[in-house]
Amino acid sequence: FETGHCFRQGQEAFEEAWRLGLLMTGDVRPEHFSGKPRPIDYFDLKGEVEHLLDFNAVDGETSFERADLPWLHPGQAARLLIDGVPAGWLGQLHPALAGELELDQPVFVAEFDGRSISARRLPEHRDSGRFPAVRRDIAIVVSDEHPAASLIESVRQSAGGLLENCVVFDKYRGEGIESGFRSLAIGLILRDVSRTLKDREIDALLETVLADLESRFGAKLRG
CATH class of the missing domain: 3.30.70.380 (Ferrodoxin-fold anticodon-binding domain)
Incomplete structure (x- = not known):
């Protein structure tokens, strides 16, 4: 993963944004006598993103919707929405682009608006009392x-x-x-x-x- 500030040309001036990028490739489980190796897939990436959102206690309702992005594999691409507002994307790198980059195995990538996914819900105090959980x-x-x-x-x-x-x-x-x-x-x-x-x-x-x-x-x- 990597975080950093990115700049892009806006309507009137350059705009600065803090972005978080993720990349996954290879095997989830290496080859072992008990079974064959399993390569990383789209749902492994999506699961890690969900864990990140849960860990950060993101302030807002999160959801995913299918996306059509030219740099991602058709059918394995999604947008992250927070309260219905786009906050990033994730999916498998498009095979044509992977070929241009001479990548010989599937690569899964994601990028998010850092401020959106780091806005946390404030914890609420609750008296636990003397009765067991x-x-x-x-x-x-x-x-x-x-x-x-x-x-x-x-x-x-x-x-x-x-x-x-x-x-x-x-x-x-x-x-x-x-x-x-x-x-x-x-x-x-x-x-x-x-x-x-x-x-x-x-x-x-x-x-x-x-x-x-x-x-x-x-x-x-x-x-």
């Missing part, structure tokens, strides 16, 4: 077209005030998962500051969370 993990199978940030936002809305934190802690693609889908493991930290939560309350809340994920994104609980 409870953690529950769920694993869902969902289409690659749905960003993790949208799934987390759905969980937050469904769980309401009892949700203290929510995080995607594992993802999986491969044997047993249909092409174009991935498995996401989501951890939910639940707490009521005034009393101890009962198992039946937690189970009911998880049923609501899963039902909303299924209705909004077609997500299924992984067996």
